Amino acid sequence: MNSTGLALDAVPPRVEGLAGAFVAADGGLDSLAVNPAGIAGIRDRTISFSCENIAEGVTGLQLNAAFPVPRVGPFGVRLGCVLLPASGGVGYSEFLVSAAYGRRFLKFLDAGTSAGFFSVSLNDRSASAFVMDLGCRASFVIPLLLAEHRLSGGISLRNIGTGLKFVFDTVSLNHWLVVGGSYSVNRLLLTVDARFLLNYEQTAVYAAGVEYSFGGQLCLRGGVETTRSQTRFYFGLSFGAAFASVRPTLDYAFNPISATGGAGHNAGLNMVF
Numbered sequence: 001m002n003s004t005g006l007a008l009d010a011v012p013p014r015v016e017g018l019a020g021a022f023v024a025a026d027g028g029l030d031s032l033a034v035n036p037a038g039i040a041g042i043r044d045r046t047i048s049f050s051c052e053n054i055a056e057g058v059t060g061l062q063l064n065a066a067f068p069v070p071r072v073g074p075f076g077v078r079l080g081c082v083l084l085p086a087s088g089g090v091g092y093s094e095f096l097v098s099a100a101y102g103r104r105f106l107k108f109l110d111a112g113t114s115a116g117f118f119s120v121s122l123n124d125r126s127a128s129a130f131v132m133d134l135g136c137r138a139s140f141v142i143p144l145l146l147a148e149h150r151l152s153g154g155i156s157l158r159n160i161g162t163g164l165k166f167v168f169d170t171v172s173l174n175h176w177l178v179v180g181g182s183y184s185v186n187r188l189l190l191t192v193d194a195r196f197l198l199n200y201e202q203t204a205v206y207a208a209g210v211e212y213s214f215g216g217q218l219c220l221r222g223g224v225e226t227t228r229s230q231t232r233f234y235f236g237l238s239f240g241a242a243f244a245s246v247r248p249t250l251d252y253a254f255n256p257i258s259a260t261g262g263a264g265h266n267a268g269l270n271m272v273f
Helices: 013-017 028-033
Strands: 046-055 057-070 075-086 089-107 107-124 125-142 147-161 170-173 175-186 188-197 203-216 220-228 233-243 249-257 264-272
Touching: 013 028, 013 233, 013 249, 013 264, 028 046, 028 057, 057 203, 075 107, 089 125, 125 170, 175 233
Parallel strands: none
Antiparallel strands: 046 057, 046 264, 057 075, 075 089, 089 107, 107 125, 125 147, 147 175, 175 188, 188 203, 203 220, 220 233, 233 249, 249 264
16 A cells, blocks of 8 residues: 655645745755755754645644754754544544754755654554655856856655554555756746656656745745656646745745645745744
């Protein structure tokens, strides 16, 4: 059997607004759910909270935090849960807790890892699994035409670990290989990702996103993704915005047609202290 692991695949509003194309971005705390190498550049203590409407009646919550340790590097903590209200005698929930570490090498190469536990409860049955993510990213700056052009590439292996063992079944987690790139200049960011499911039906997800910042007070973003497998084809759009003029920063993403059906909303708060 196979499990999608909604809590494992949940992402913050900024990442969702870019259709998940974030593996190569210097995303700081937002990278915890995509590529742990992205936290290597964090210099301040940061915390974020987000609430996502995954599907009708299904709510996802995330709490992420990161704190740098001098001469060691930044550490991160990720807490997540997915709650489905009991209906028709069926109750379901997911919980995730993990810790991450990132380190910068040679001024252009970041590496990171995260490890934790993922649990699922279905009525009176429950199971847990050990999960790990591994990632790295490289970034180069090219001075050209009075501007700094930054090119980055990233790769990550996600949800590596043991399966969920119920009484009669063992449910394997989705193991993903993610590769991508990003380009940024001034206030513009362009990202692309390709995600490949390694241990289930042949599934590939291709995504691209664009983000533009207006004076550091308002940031608009959008993304597109396609999912191809042996059994389905999915095309999705996403839009998002961040409002830095207020403290803590307010972030929001909207999917008019989400993969789970219907519209999806994701809102969060970010604070640096």
